[in-house]
């Protein structure tokens with residue numbers, strides 16, 4: 001057994017996605033998908049356009065409520081919980097398109113990621129009570145750590161909207177890390193990036209798993225990146241599971257090859 005599959009299987013499970021089904025007016029976006037993610041695992045989900053990958057993320061983060069199935073995160077059932085409740089439980093997400101406050105600086109965008117951790121009401125904030133002040137100082141220290149970790153020093157005081165695209169994606173990753181997540185959902189983190197930006201992002205993703213010990217669910221079209229980074233890969237097509245396994249198994253699975261090359265059957 002490879003080191004990758006051992007790491008995925010030896011650790012406990014942070015996430016259980018069990019026989020989930022989700023339809024929109026007859027379209028089966030998710031049609032009976034199950035998987036688990038280990039506490040130290042980098043789990044990738046791949047599949048052709050419209051396969052259901054984003055729908056899986058939307059179920060995980062509470063945007064969509066499935067008609068059937070169970071989602072258990074860190075021991076708690078998530079179905080029916082609102083997106084902000086799920087985020088507060090420690091599930092952080094980045095988006096296909098950068099979703100940051102373009103006019104705010106890198107520092108301020110990262111501080112906003114800490115928002116739910118600060119945990120004081122308006123009155124306490126206005127009165128600048130000791131507890132609020134300590135929380136603010138701790139938040140600032142955490143954000144400084146992330147700026148170091150993602151090598152964002154040179155841009156920290158600049159408005160995000162002025163930065164190169166690859167750096168904006170990195171700031172978005174930083175904002176998710178500022179939540180101190182127990183699980184990170186990355187939706188196409190290298191989409192639209194050039195080769196150098198992609199290599200940088202791949203390194204940060206690996207460091208997040210290996211140094212920060214944060215498990216990751218990754219949706220990505222860049223097959224090379226997925227096969228290089230993932231401990232395990234799940235392939236979906238038409239909302240259904242095609243195969244799940246370590247990258248070497250997945251690359252040679254005839255059903256996977258058919259899902260990617262079988263466009264003729266689809267027509």
Ligand SMILES: Nc1ncnc2c1ncn2[C@@H]1O[C@H](COP(=O)(O)OP(=O)(O)OP(=O)(O)O)[C@@H](O)[C@H]1O
Nearest residue numbers: 024027028029047048049050051052053054055056
């Ligand atoms: N809100 C919605 N209303 C209606 N249909 C939807 C909705 N969201 C997703 N779908 C449908 O569900 C199916 C799965 O879509 P989804 O966006 O999850 O796929 P995907 O694998 O993320 O695709 P891509 O790789 O293009 O992002 C598609 O047929 C899509 O049209």
